[in-house]
Amino acid sequence: xxxxxxxxxxxxxxxxxxxxxxxxxxxxxxxxxxxxxxxxxxxxxxxxxxxxxxxxxxxxxxxxxxxxxxxxxxxxxxxxxxxxxxxxxxxxxxxxxxxxxxxxxxxxxxxxxxx
Amino acid sequence: xxxxxxxxxxxxxxxxxxxxxxxxxxxxxxxxxxxxxxxxxxxxxxxxxxxxxxxxxxxxxxxxxxxxxxxxxxxxxxxxxxxxxxxxxxxxxxxxxxxxxxxxxxxxxxxxx
Numbered sequence: 117x118x119x120x121x122x123x124x125x126x127x128x129x130x131x132x133x134x135x136x137x138x139x140x141x142x143x144x145x146x147x148x149x150x151x152x153x154x155x156x157x158x159x160x161x162x163x164x165x166x167x168x169x170x171x172x173x174x175x176x177x178x179x180x181x182x183x184x185x186x187x188x189x190x191x192x193x194x195x196x197x198x199x200x201x202x203x204x205x206x207x208x209x210x211x212x213x214x215x216x217x218x219x220x221x222x223x224x225x226x227x228x229x230x231x
Numbered sequence: 232x233x234x235x236x237x238x239x240x241x242x243x244x245x246x247x248x249x250x251x252x253x254x255x256x257x258x259x260x261x262x263x264x265x266x267x268x269x270x271x272x273x274x275x276x277x278x279x280x281x282x283x284x285x286x287x288x289x290x291x292x293x294x295x296x297x298x299x300x301x302x303x304x305x306x307x308x309x310x311x312x313x314x315x316x317x318x319x320x321x322x323x324x325x326x327x328x329x330x331x332x333x334x335x336x337x338x339x340x341x342x343x344x
Binding site: 151159160161162163166175176177178211216217218219220221222223224 | 268270272279280281282285291321323325327330331332333334335337338
């Protein structure tokens with residue numbers, strides 16, 4: 117059974133940092149693109165970033181370029197999202213998702229950026 | 232960026248009746264490889280999104296056959312032949328043809344009348 121389990125969310129002040137993690141099981145992580153998608157408090161879904169199987173290609177939505185970094189450790193079956201210089205508009209539930217077609221999603225981790 | 236526009240945004244439906252959600256893209260979603268990468272997702276209250284349909288009309292394993300996807304070019308539709316109580320929640324279309332970025336529709340909230 118495919119499972120994706122996110123962690124690392126929390127309350128952070130504007131300008132602060134968080135590192136999200138996603139542990140994958142039930143499939144071979146190194147054979148899939150992986151990504152992060154966030155859901156705003158208004159329930160809008162926004163793609164955040166994707167990373168290729170070997171980490172050689174990474175893509176980001178414009179609003180997070182230069183602030184967020186996606187990475188992976190296939191040996192640890194893990195995906196990461198380092199989030200720096202956080203803003204209030206980054207608030208939301210962050211999901212990791214398998215592949216570029218997002219066939220499986222984790223349960224999400226809540227990030228709240230507020231003073 | 233490709234803009235995905237869903238309608239309606241709110242969809243009250245009587246149990247057992249059909250439902251239809253439209254998704255229109257700002258440009259053709261036919262990829263250079265000939266495939267159209269349009270997905271549909273369902274999110275029940277308190278849960279994460281679940282993919283129902285991929286490549287316009289291919290139903291995910293385990294998805295009831297009352298769900299169907301259709302369309303081409305810039306116009307796509309998700310249909311539910313007979314709505315059941317478990318179908319409530321949010322529905323999203325997403326395009327994966329012209330990325331980055333991957334883009335989603337605004338979401339349609341289906342509720343039972």
